[in-house]
Amino acid sequence: MTGDAGTIVLAATPIGNPADASARLIDLLATADVIAAEDTRRLRSLADRLGVTPRGIIRSFYEHNEASRTDELLAAVDAGQTVLVVSDAGMPAVSDPGFRLVGAAASSGRRVTAAPGPSAVLTALALSGLPTDRFCFEGFLPRKPGDRRKILSELAAEPRTMVFFESPHRLGDSLADLAQIFGNDRDAAVCRELTKTHEEVRRDTLGALREWAEAGVRGEICIVVHGAPPPAPERPEDLVDDVRDLAASGVRLKDAAATVAARHGLRTRELYEAVIKAR
Numbered sequence: 001m002t003g004d005a006g007t008i009v010l011a012a013t014p015i016g017n018p019a020d021a022s023a024r025l026i027d028l029l030a031t032a033d034v035i036a037a038e039d040t041r042r043l044r045s046l047a048d049r050l051g052v053t054p055r056g057i058i059r060s061f062y063e064h065n066e067a068s069r070t071d072e073l074l075a076a077v078d079a080g081q082t083v084l085v086v087s088d089a090g091m092p093a094v095s096d097p098g099f100r101l102v103g104a105a106a107s108s109g110r111r112v113t114a115a116p117g118p119s120a121v122l123t124a125l126a127l128s129g130l131p132t133d134r135f136c137f138e139g140f141l142p143r144k145p146g147d148r149r150k151i152l153s154e155l156a157a158e159p160r161t162m163v164f165f166e167s168p169h170r171l172g173d174s175l176a177d178l179a180q181i182f183g184n185d186r187d188a189a190v191c192r193e194l195t196k197t198h199e200e201v202r203r204d205t206l207g208a209l210r211e212w213a214e215a216g217v218r219g220e221i222c223i224v225v226h227g228a229p230p231p232a233p234e235r236p237e238d239l240v241d242d243v244r245d246l247a248a249s250g251v252r253l254k255d256a257a258a259t260v261a262a263r264h265g266l267r268t269r270e271l272y273e274a275v276i277k278a279r
Contacts, residue, residue: 005080005111006033006078006110008083008085008110008112009032009113009114009115010085010091010092010112010114010115011025011085011092011114011117012025012090012091012092012115012118013090014118015090015118015120015123015194015195015220016089016196016199018046018049018050020117025115025117028082028115029052032082033056033057033081033082034056034057034076035057035059035084036069036084036097037087038086039088043086056084059072061073061085061098063097066097066098066101067100070104074101074105074108077105077110078110085097085101089118090121091116091119095139095140095165120165120194120220121137121222123194123195125161125163125224127191128161128188129189130226131227134161134227135161135162136158136160136161137163138155138164139164140167143170148173152177152178156228157231158227158228159227159228161225164224165222165223168217168218171221171223172213172216172217175210175213176210178210178223179209179210182225184205184206184207185206185207186225186226186228187203187204187225187226188203188205188206188223188224188226190212190213192219192221193219194220194222236266236271236273236274237274239264239274240271242260243272243275246259254268254272257275
């Protein structure tokens with residue numbers, strides 16, 4: 001697979017069930033010149049289960065050596081080689097090594113493509129039973145409680161369905177913070193061991209899921225949370241002080257009313273009349 005110009009291929013690997021490996025992944029494992037793997041031992045184990053023998057050079061490519069390994073992999077591309085990038089599970093560069101390499105390759109005009117496949121994010125979203133038309137992926141929540149609560153406070157009004165990764169030993173604490181900040185009644189799902197023998201999807205409120213997780217949960221975890229409901233419409237009378245504060249900063253009263261009205265989905269005339277009436 002060599003030629004005048006090499007290629008970087010990001011290939012998705014099974015998130016649990018080896019049978020989910022694509023034919024293209026198997027072919028790439030057998031023919032790529034270089035394989036950059038998050039864990040070389042897990043890569044060799046996967047290859048064995050798939051009945052394929054890699055012929056290329058296998059290089060470790062993980063969080064702590066991604067920066068230093070990138071130049072080596074780009075040099076292989078410049079030499080006309082195919083560089084296959086794989087993570088332990090799912091799609092490289094999505095909460096896994098690869099995004100720095102892709103950025104460096106793209107900015108320098110080197111070719112990058114993908115062999116798509118299994119994704120824990122999309123699998124959990126699809127199985128959650130929550131809205132899928134708009135969603136956001138937030139990766140792993142911070143380990144430190146203060147940092148985690150800060151992030152969740154910033155997401156409390158997020159209207160889209162949210163997907164998080166979490167480790168089993170922090171699941172209870174994260175669900176407790178989610179329930180406290182988002183509300184016990186917010187719908188959510190905990191997806192555990194997806195595509196594996198003991199796959200489990202538990203759908204309930206955050207409060208109920210927090211109680212369930214207190215006994216301890218094992219396996220690889222995705223948390224899917226319903227987006228925030230739309231805020232209740234505010235009355236013009238409740239925003240008079242906001243208009244006054246803005247006008248006090250030097251903005252014309254009508255312009256201040258228009259700005260605050262647009263921010264809260266109200267009619268400018270109604271808000272302006274409420275300000276005049278309150279004088």
